[in-house]
Amino acid sequence: MTFGPLRSLQLRLIVRLAVLFVVGSTAIVWVLIWRGHDAIDSLGDRELSLRAEDLAGHVSRDPEGRVRLSLQKAYSATPAVDIFAIRDREGQIVAAVPRAFGPMVKHWPTPTDDPSYFHLAGVDGNAEDYYGLGITLESAAGPLSIWVARAAGVNAFVYSLLQEFAVDIAWVIPLFMLLVLAVAAFAIRGAVKPIREVSDIAAAIGPATTSVRLPSEHLPSEIVPLVAAVNRALERLEQGFAVQRQFTANAAHELRTPLAIVTGALEAMEPTAELAKLKADVGRMNRLVEQLLSVARLDAVALDVSQAIDLNEVARDVVANLAPWALVQRRALAFSAGAAAIPAAGNAYAIADALRNLVENAIAHAPPCSEVTVATTAEGSISVADRGAGVAEAERDRIFERFWRGKGAATPGAGLGLAIVAEIMKAHGGCVRVDTAPGGGAVFTLVFPPEPRSIR
16 A cells, blocks of 8 residues: 555656666666676686787797797796796796796696686785686697786776776766656656646536546546546436436426415415414425525526626615515514625526525524624625524535535525525635624625626
8 A cells, every 4th residue: 555645656657767777777887897897807818818829839949959938038028917937748847937937837737728727926026916827738849838827906907997987887877867767757747647637627527517528538548448437437427417407307397386376275274373384384395496496497507697787786685575574583684785886797686596595594593683684895795694603613614515404403494505505606706605703693705706897
């Protein structure tokens, strides 16, 4: 299980590339250094073999039958660096540089045709280490046993160059790795950009936008099946939402007529206590049907929010229509205008519906004999304040969900009123928020986007 920043696919790929690059670079440098050492050793062995062959080619017998080396002076120029010894088939030393090397090899086993390697820790008082080979070669004087060696310090310069190369590589690799990782990060970011774009589209899909489908162009082939599966799921969701909306609208329409008949019949009856309760129940049913129809309209048809309206006029009309009903409920309803005219772009009917829902909720939650205040501001907002119990902080995000009602809700309802308000404000490009009123209770505010046009 992956935690923290490594949940990012982009970061995972970069980290894995970095690890792969470090391991690969380390292995390559190690192989290069190893091959460099091996090449130096191989070249040294090859040089010693060629020198042994050269020595054998210049050994001959003089007229007296003695074995002689004609190039001894040339090979005696650097006795502290290069040493050699030649022994004939009788075991006699033909030539040796330095001379002390001859007695050393006189009793050594006769080498074969294949080189055998040896190491000497100093010769003739020289503390230098020597590495060499012994081999048996044919010559004009017959088979010869030849030993050649070179001081270990001769290759020190080459080895220092190799070490300097390794140090340089050790500094270059991190810089090169950073460059490669930067290019890789840029390339990976470009590769996952279509995935981020599809994710943004998917995040914006909601109940009102189920017709949107995720594009599969320019996506990695591994992601295309997932996108196709999500699109099929969206199609099923869209069909389910369409069936649900149609059922809601049909049910609401079918209920309006019988409820209107029942309401008319109740109005013609003699007033009684039981009749008052029955009228209240039928009134709530009528309100629920109206809310269901409002929800169906909001889901099915896009609101025309381009009309020029005055928020003062809309709020004043709602207050005037609901004031008598508020008095019957033993609450006062007041209106306060923030300016002579507050222009806005929107749908007057929908805004009035949203405000009516807020006022009805406020009156239902306000204590008897208290006042509910509707106020507008010049900045383009309408607020409804009551003196009720208010809304708990933990519930302020959920009260605008459809059919959600808090535990122990004291007032009847289906939990649709505030959801309708939120949908209407969303269609207007604004929002609805709830706060605590200065004197206690709740204040709901409809906030509209700035509108530069004026009312004519």
